[in-house]
Amino acid sequence: MSLLKITNLKAGIEEKEILHGINLEINPGEVHAIMGPNGSGKTTLASVLTGKKEIKVFDGNVEFEGKNLLELAPEERARLGLFLAFQYPVEIPGVSNANFLRLALNEKRKYQGLDPIEPAQFFKLLREKAKIAKMDASFLNRGLNEGFSGGEKKRNEIFQMIMLEPKLAILDETDSGLDIDALKIVAEGVNQMRDPQRSFLIITHYQRLLDYIVPDFVHVLYNGKIVMSGTKELALELEAKGYDWIKEEFATN
Amino acid sequence: MKLDEIKENIDILYRDDCTKLNYLSHSIDFLKNNNLPNSKNELWKYTSLSSIKDIDFVLAKDEKISDWSTNDLYKINDIPQNTAIIPIISGKFKSNLINIDDRFSIEENEIKDLNHESKNYHPNQSVEADYFYNLNSALALKEINLKIHRNTENIQILFLFIAQSESNTFVSPRIRIELEENTNAKIAYKFINFSKSEIFSNLFSEIILNQNALLDFYIIENELNNFQSINNINIIQNRDSKFTSNIFTYNSKFIRNFLRVYFAEENAEAQLNGLFMGYNDNLIDNHILIEHIQPNCFSNQLYKGILNDNSTGIFNGAILVHPHAQKTNAFQVNRNLLTSESAKVYTKPELEIYADDVKCSHGEATGVIDEEMLFYMQSRGISEENARRLLLEAFAMDVLNKFGWEEIRNSLISNISKELGI
Numbered sequence: 001m002s003l004l005k006i007t008n009l010k011a012g013i014e015e016k017e018i019l020h021g022i023n024l025e026i027n028p029g030e031v032h033a034i035m036g037p038n039g040s041g042k043t044t045l046a047s048v049l050t051g052k053k054e055i056k057v058f059d060g061n062v063e064f065e066g067k068n069l070l071e072l073a074p075e076e077r078a079r080l081g082l083f084l085a086f087q088y089p090v091e092i093p094g095v096s097n098a099n100f101l102r103l104a105l106n107e108k109r110k111y112q113g114l115d116p117i118e119p120a121q122f123f124k125l126l127r128e129k130a131k132i133a134k135m136d137a138s139f140l141n142r143g144l145n146e147g148f149s150g151g152e153k154k155r156n157e158i159f160q161m162i163m164l165e166p167k168l169a170i171l172d173e174t175d176s177g178l179d180i181d182a183l184k185i186v187a188e189g190v191n192q193m194r195d196p197q198r199s200f201l202i203i204t205h206y207q208r209l210l211d212y213i214v215p216d217f218v219h220v221l222y223n224g225k226i227v228m229s230g231t232k233e234l235a236l237e238l239e240a241k242g243y244d245w246i247k248e249e250f251a252t253n
Numbered sequence: 254m255k256l257d258e259i260k261e262n263i264d265i266l267y268r269d270d271c272t273k274l275n276y277l278s279h280s281i282d283f284l285k286n287n288n289l290p291n292s293k294n295e296l297w298k299y300t301s302l303s304s305i306k307d308i309d310f311v312l313a314k315d316e317k318i319s320d321w322s323t324n325d326l327y328k329i330n331d332i333p334q335n336t337a338i339i340p341i342i343s344g345k346f347k348s349n350l351i352n353i354d355d356r357f358s359i360e361e362n363e364i365k366d367l368n369h370e371s372k373n374y375h376p377n378q379s380v381e382a383d384y385f386y387n388l389n390s391a392l393a394l395k396e397i398n399l400k401i402h403r404n405t406e407n408i409q410i411l412f413l414f415i416a417q418s419e420s421n422t423f424v425s426p427r428i429r430i431e432l433e434e435n436t437n438a439k440i441a442y443k444f445i446n447f448s449k450s451e452i453f454s455n456l457f458s459e460i461i462l463n464q465n466a467l468l469d470f471y472i473i474e475n476e477l478n479n480f481q482s483i484n485n486i487n488i489i490q491n492r493d494s495k496f497t498s499n500i501f502t503y504n505s506k507f508i509r510n511f512l513r514v515y516f517a518e519e520n521a522e523a524q525l526n527g528l529f530m531g532y533n534d535n536l537i538d539n540h541i542l543i544e545h546i547q548p549n550c551f552s553n554q555l556y557k558g559i560l561n562d563n564s565t566g567i568f569n570g571a572i573l574v575h576p577h578a579q580k581t582n583a584f585q586v587n588r589n590l591l592t593s594e595s596a597k598v599y600t601k602p603e604l605e606i607y608a609d610d611v612k613c614s615h616g617e618a619t620g621v622i623d624e625e626m627l628f629y630m631q632s633r634g635i636s637e638e639n640a641r642r643l644l645l646e647a648f649a650m651d652v653l654n655k656f657g658w659e660e661i662r663n664s665l666i667s668n669i670s671k672e673l674g675i
Contacts, residue, residue, distance in 0.1 A: 050632050053624070078634035090629045094647025103643065104633040111634070143647075160633065 001066055003028050003168055003199050004049075009060035011048045017058055018044045020224040026168065029196040033210055034203045035235060036221035037243040042203045043087060045221070046172040050084040051077055064168070078104075079111040081167030085157035085174050092144040097156070098126060100144050101163050108164065126163070132192060133159035134185050151182040158189040169193070170201045175209035187212030207239035222246050254310050256302065256453070259423065260284040262312075263391050277364070279381065280390035290384050299567050299599040300538045304507045305481055308451050310423035312392070323350045326413060329445065331668075333660035336409040339399070343417050343452070344424030346397050356405040361395050364427075379542055380513055385483045389457040393427035399440075401466075403433035409658075414444045416452040416480045428458040432466035432494075439658050441471035446480040454482040462494035462521070469657050470498045475668060477505035488514045490521040490550075499656045501665050502529040502537050509538040516543075516550040516578070527556040528652040530669070531564025531596065538567040545578040545611075552582070557652045558589040559645060560596035571603035574611050581611040589619040590648055 004026040012018040018041045026032055036042050048055045049062065051074035062069040064080060072080070092100070106116040117125075130137055133155050145153050154174050161169050174186055190200060190213050202213060210218070210232060218235045220228040222243075227250045228234065238246070254262065263284055289306070290297040326338045337354055340347045346361045380386050401408055414426065432438060446452070462468055472484065488496055502508050514523045529537045543552045558566040568587045589598040602615040622644055630640035649669065656662040 052628060073637070074628060074631035075634050075636050078632055084632055086629065086632075090623075090625045092626050092629070092644070092647065094651055095643050100630070100633070100635075100643070103639065104630075104635050107634045107636065107639070164633065 002026060002063075003065060004069075004201075005063040007061050007063075009048070009062060010058040011044065011055055011060075012058065013044070013054055013056065018224050019048070021060065022221075022224075022226060024219065024226065026199050026201060028167075028199055029194075030217065031194070031200045031202065031213065031215045033215040033218045033232075033235060034201065034221050034226075035205070035207070035218060035238055037247065038205065040221045041224040042205075042221055043172055044224075046084055046087075046170050046201075046203055049077075049170060050074055050082065075107070078164075078166075079108050083161050083164055083166035083169045085154070085161060085169065085171045087172040087174070087176065089145050089153045089157055091146050091148070093146045095144045096141050097144050098123070098140040101126065101160065104160075104164060129162045130159060132162055133189050135159050150177045151179065154178055155182065155185055155189075158186050162189055162193060165193075165198075167197065168199045168201065170203065172203045173205060174202075175204055175206060183209060184212060207235045210235045220246055222250050254312065254423075255308065256306055256310070256423075257289050259310070259312070259392070260388065277390055280387035283381075283384075283387040284391055287384060287387075296383075296540065296569070299565065300509060300536065304534075304536065305453055308421050308453065310421045310451075310453065312423050321347065321350060323352065326350060329413070331661075331664035332411065333409060333658065333664075336411050338411050338413050339397075340413045340415060341397070341426055342415045343422055343448075344426060344454075346395070354408075355402075356408055357399060357401045357410070359397070359399045361397050364394055364396055380485060380487060383485060383511070385455050386457055386485045389425045389427055389455050389485070392425040392455075393457070396427045396429055399428070399430045401430075401432045401436045401438050403463075404435045406437040408436070408438040410438065410440045412440070412442045414442065414454065414456075416444075416446045416448040416454075418448050418450055418452060421451040422448075422453070424452065424454050426454060426456045426458075428456070429461075430458065431461045432463060432468055434464045434466065436463075436465075437467040439469045439471070441473060441658070441661060442484070443471075443473040444475075444477055444480055444482065446477055448479065451479045452481070454480065454484075456482065456484045456486075458484070458486045460486065460488045460496075462488070462490045462496055464491050464518075465493045466491075467495045468497070470496065471656070471658060471661055472498070472500045472502075472510060473661070473665070474500075474502040474505045474508050475665075476503065477508070479506065481505075481507035483509045483511075485511045486513070488512065488523070490514065490516050490518070490523065492518040493520050495522045495524075497524045497657070498526065499658075499661075500525075500527040500529070500539070501653075501656075502527075502539075503669065504530065504532045505535060505537065506533075507536050509540065511540040511542075513542040514544065514552065516545050516547050516552075519547045519549045521547075522551045523553070524655075525552070525554045525556075526652050526655045527554075528558075528649055529556070529566055530559045530561070530649070531566055532561050533563060535562075535564040536567075537564070539569070540567075541570040543570075543572050543583060545572070545574040545581040545583060545608075548577065548579045548581065548608075550578065550581055552584070554585040554587070555652060555655065556587045557648060558587075558598055559592065559649065560589060560598055561592045563593070563595045565596075566598040568598070568600040568617075569603065570601075570615070572605070572613060572615075574604075574606040574608050574613065576607040578608050579610040581608060581613070583611070583613045585615040587615075587617045588648070590645070591619065591621055592645075
């Protein structure tokens, strides 16, 4: 059974349709990349999968391990194993990174029928995983993303992903605005997490990140539709030819 | 007797031997010439007295009060250890229940015997024009005097205002606190209701900080549904003194706290913290007036409100910098969260600055819980309800973390943890 199956998904904001019928199937262990120019609907796709209120679904369906994802609340989707690394993570002053993660982890454990994690065990885990994302331990007691630089926020997203161990992680333009060192840290975090049961959906504008996280499949999203699918070579072709090539090819659609 | 009828009876209380007190004759004249304030008065624009107006009170008389022992007092929830308790039960000062400590003196004096009416006693027109200050002056026949003796430190005193009366009661506590030179004290006013009938407390308090006195002051108003109160508190600060107020108002029907801080000498500092949380039809009114009279003083206000249901919050923070008060630093922040569509907040900064070399700032913001923040937490598996609680907790803790009296802070946190946090 596929992990995620999107069938003819049409969605948008208010009455405006942005996604015009998306079809995509992701199996356990696969890494998919979705590339596309600005305004093609990449972030809308990430938002509809995680259950953002503003996004309206007009048609189609999405199954996650056979369950109808679209009728679940965002927190239920997360507890099932869906994770979104946000393009613009919010700052939440006064809620510490550590408390936030402990609560998130415990809510997931509760859903799985497990007891809350022991505080000592939690902090041990926290410190171990922080090293992988190259997060300084002092970050953990600070307010969630409070005063973090762009790069720190992205690393914190990856850190949360590592802590929460999702089945499917969606990275929404996690590479944008990152310098090469931060990009490598992000990629390392993802690569360490890769296993036959875990899948990734990497949304990006640039091919650069895919040098470090090698995808199994690459899809091109343009004007709310997946217009091409291929392997990692497609990303290289896109990089060489640029998005104008896609725009010309599919302008009439 | 209703609130607006009380002043008609002042002549009965008014005694010739008090006329030598200027303030008392002023107050009696004031009441004769003025009616209860209403929304036409700028300082009462949003503070409706409707929840008090129609109550039929008896003025606190020699009603029998059930017997308390000092031990009973210490058994009341959340009383900090190593703290002297000063009980005022249904308006009556119970001196026999106080543990004597030679670092301070406490006594109750007949108003007519007072001799501390100095020129600084009411240095400001604002309080003299306050109806409830004048009402207190006219009705309070006694004053409680607390004096912290010079060069003493680590004093902890809790004034316990207990409402326990069979009939609807109107009380007028009047308290004067003086910290002598080089003292360091924590003093709290805590209000507790054991009564099923209505009580209205109209308190006036004057707090004097002499040179190099440090006071950490608390007002705790927790679940006072038939204990409505107005607290007019004047703080007079002398050289190098530091005053911190920490006000916690939670689910209480009608509360008005009016703090007036006067920097009478240089190099004094005042930090005013407040957290107010309204529920149901609560009305919580925070009025502040900081008068920078002398140079080189610092004041900072941090007030936060969470207004739920149909409750109303008011924040009115005035900073007045006199021409002589150069090098003044005066700051103010008020933030409010509304969790329902019918909750209201009226917030108003008032800055009047007559000196050139000053730093002043204010910031007011009222909003609802941020949807982006909620979604972010939900996307990590946290339920919407818990996410909301976590955000409210973070908002409230920003103020509570400033409360330096650890036992009080912790008891307040556990108090609200039912609503907030996890």
